[in-house]
Amino acid sequence: MSDLRILYTFTKIYLMFSKGCEYAIRATIYVALQSQRNQCTNLKAIAEEVGSPVAFTAKIMQQLVKNNIVYSVMGPTGGFQMDKERIDQVNLSEVVNAIDGDAIYRGCGLGLEACDASQPCPVHDKFAKIRDDLQKMLEETSIYELATGLEVGMTFLKR
Amino acid sequence: MSDLRILYTFTKIYLMFSKGCEYAIRATIYVALQSQRNQCTNLKAIAEEVGSPVAFTAKIMQQLVKNNIVYSVMGPTGGFQMDKERIDQVNLSEVVNAIDGDAIYRGCGLGLEACDASQPCPVHDKFAKIRDDLQKMLEETSIYELATGLEVGMTFLKR
DNA sequence: GGCATATAGGATAAAAAGGTCTTACAATCT
DNA sequence: AGATTGTAAGACCTTTTTATCCTATATGCC
Ligand code: FES
Ligand code: FES
Numbered sequence: 001m002s003d004l005r006i007l008y009t010f011t012k013i014y015l016m017f018s019k020g021c022e023y024a025i026r027a028t029i030y031v032a033l034q035s036q037r038n039q040c041t042n043l044k045a046i047a048e049e050v051g052s053p054v055a056f057t058a059k060i061m062q063q064l065v066k067n068n069i070v071y072s073v074m075g076p077t078g079g080f081q082m083d084k085e086r087i088d089q090v091n092l093s094e095v096v097n098a099i100d101g102d103a104i105y106r107g108c109g110l111g112l113e114a115c116d117a118s119q120p121c122p123v124h125d126k127f128a129k130i131r132d133d134l135q136k137m138l139e140e141t142s143i144y145e146l147a148t149g150l151e152v153g154m155t156f157l158k159r
Numbered sequence: 160m161s162d163l164r165i166l167y168t169f170t171k172i173y174l175m176f177s178k179g180c181e182y183a184i185r186a187t188i189y190v191a192l193q194s195q196r197n198q199c200t201n202l203k204a205i206a207e208e209v210g211s212p213v214a215f216t217a218k219i220m221q222q223l224v225k226n227n228i229v230y231s232v233m234g235p236t237g238g239f240q241m242d243k244e245r246i247d248q249v250n251l252s253e254v255v256n257a258i259d260g261d262a263i264y265r266g267c268g269l270g271l272e273a274c275d276a277s278q279p280c281p282v283h284d285k286f287a288k289i290r291d292d293l294q295k296m297l298e299e300t301s302i303y304e305l306a307t308g309l310e311v312g313m314t315f316l317k318r
Numbered sequence: 319g320g321c322a323t324a325t326a327g328g329a330t331a332a333a334a335a336g337g338t339c340t341t342a343c344a345a346t347c348t
Numbered sequence: 349a350g351a352t353t354g355t356a357a358g359a360c361c362t363t364t365t366t367a368t369c370c371t372a373t374a375t376g377c378c
Contacts, residue, residue: 023270072326109176111185121315122188137286202355231356
């Protein structure tokens with residue numbers, strides 16, 4: 001276990017979003033899909049469909065409610081739902097922001113305190129380009145669009 | 160502290176690479192620069208110049224040595240150095256691979272087991288594009304190029 | 319009203335990443 | 349040869365992230 005390489009490679013997959021954020025995106029897409037069918041979805045169903053731990057998913061959903069991405073209904077027949085208009089409005093960027101904040105846009109690729117073009121790290125130019133593309137993509141992608149792909153059966157929320 | 164948003168936003172900056180990988184890139188660039196001047200750089204100097212914890216940096220350097228990115232010289236006047244030819248050859252992708260593995264190329268943006276175009280997650284198309292751009296960038300960027308920017312004083316390894 | 323079924327929210331636990339320390343060993347210089 | 353300066357490697361500690369548990373509270377239905 002002293003091999004750092006093996007340690008890294010097989011334990012954590014380093015990508016853009018935190019685990020919570022990944023769950024949040026998947027959950028939002030699912031809730032959106034259900035909402036289009038006028039259905040309120042409860043926590044258990046979301047966790048099941050999204051393949052996420054129930055209790056952790058609860059935390060994430062709370063956060064999404066606080067950030068006005070979905071709303072919650074208490075009591076039996078309750079759960080989470082999205083306003084139909086919101087489904088078109090909400091984009092990926094909003095969801096990511098609700099959970100991970102805007103660090104992904106501000107952060108330096110080499111881990112310097114913050115990205116600062118006036119004192120750039122060696123990869124700044126190249127990195128900033130990718131990061132801006134990512135930001136643009138997140139802002140341009142609506143939840144509606146993603147839910148549609150799911151509805152049609154072209155995409156999957158878990159495997 | 161129950162506010163997940165605050166927790167996420169102000170604690171961890173989620174980006175592409177692990178901390179160790181960030182240090183590795185910075186260290187490699189610095190060693191490359193010193194090597195161009197025919198200088199062997201010792202661990203302490205690297206850590207200082209790169210702004211990384213000494214002991215942790217030692218681990219990272221070991222990994223870089225194992226992966227043939229730099230070589231080490233023991234004893235007094237020892238340290239780490241790069242073959243001059245290697246400086247042009249080695250690209251960012253190699254360094255990232257040495258520390259984080261290839262997860263960044265294989266991973267799914269929504270955290271599914273692995274990215275699989277035959278059973279894509281809802282963001283697959285858009286995400287894969289960004290990820291491929293990143294890969295291309297990493298493969299096209301040589302350490303030489305980055306070291307040069309540093310030498311000229313245009314870029315910084317720490318602030 | 320009372321009961322069943324939801325979410326809300328705080329406290330807590332487990333796992334992973336990040337970081338340190340200590341001992342061993344290698345090379346160079348007197 | 350011995351002292352000194354350096355890397356190698358494993359054990360260990362700390363912090364952050366991920367995940368769970370438990371109690372309180374809200375809502376719908378009988
Ligand atoms: S300063 Fe590093 S990415 Fe901008
Ligand atoms: S399947 Fe999710 S990114 Fe390819």
